[in-house]
Amino acid sequence: MPTTVKIKDDLDLEKIRISGQCFRVTHLENDVFRLIAGDKVLFIKDVGDGKFEVSCTPSEWESFWAQYLDLARDYSGIRKRAQGKNDFIDGAMEYGEGLRILAQDPWEMLITFIISQRKNMPAIASAVELISQRFGDAIDVSGDASVTEFLEEHGCEDAACDLHAFPRPEQLAGASEKDLRDCSLGYRAPYIHETAQQVVSGELDLGALAALSDVDLFEQLQKAHGVGAKVANCVCLFGYGRTSQVPIDVWIARAIDEECEGVDPFAQYGEDAGVMQQYVFFLMTDRNRKLKGPK
DNA sequence: CACCAGGTATACG
């Protein structure tokens, strides 16, 4: 019997896949999605009526994936409470209904968003996949009964082959700068090399940073080479769940400039500002996607 | 084949 879970709140897997916060979510055949987080993989399918079939046991769902999907947070409630302050944000919230802020791993976010600078989203996903393939541990699901059963039922066995975990700090620290460059990291290779070594040496203790205030966390993260305000904010928001943090990239800057007459609308949303940022980012990038390539 | 991409470090004034 496959595991089925019931989710009352917003959850749109396709929107999350293209939302720019995660780069290892794949849309497979038959509307099955594959999520890789650290060394874990989940296959999940929306079967309607708030029900989702998943490839893990109920226990794995409760102990990891429910938290990863941030199911304890009430996004429809957040949208309702935020409604009415700003017309543009109201529209973005409606457009992005189903988005959530995933509770991802700080280390994975730090490296992923160092990679992200001056790359478009497909290029980021490609580079993340390359370092995972080259330096991450292989993930073998062949012995996992709940996974194999799920894959067989939905006819997507191929999607469980050749999977690799995101590399651990020591695996990237052990990679030479040239090996990293071969993963199309360009000038970011030394940033990643240095950062990995700082994490391995304990000079940068990502676990300990979780105890810091938003402001202190934001400041400490920027001590890593290649981490400025924007990347630090992404790590705060996506890696440490600091939902008041608002990463400002080209798309958010464009939204403030062109849609809000140059006035930053996010401040008035307090602890939910980062969630609003995610809705706006999705609106701007999805609009652009439809504009240029209605593939 | 230009132009752009979820920016940042560095060098200026």
Add this chain to the structure above:
DNA sequence: CGTATACATGGT
């Protein structure tokens, strides 16, 4: 303090 520029490489 603020502003200008180089930066590697792939997607469109």
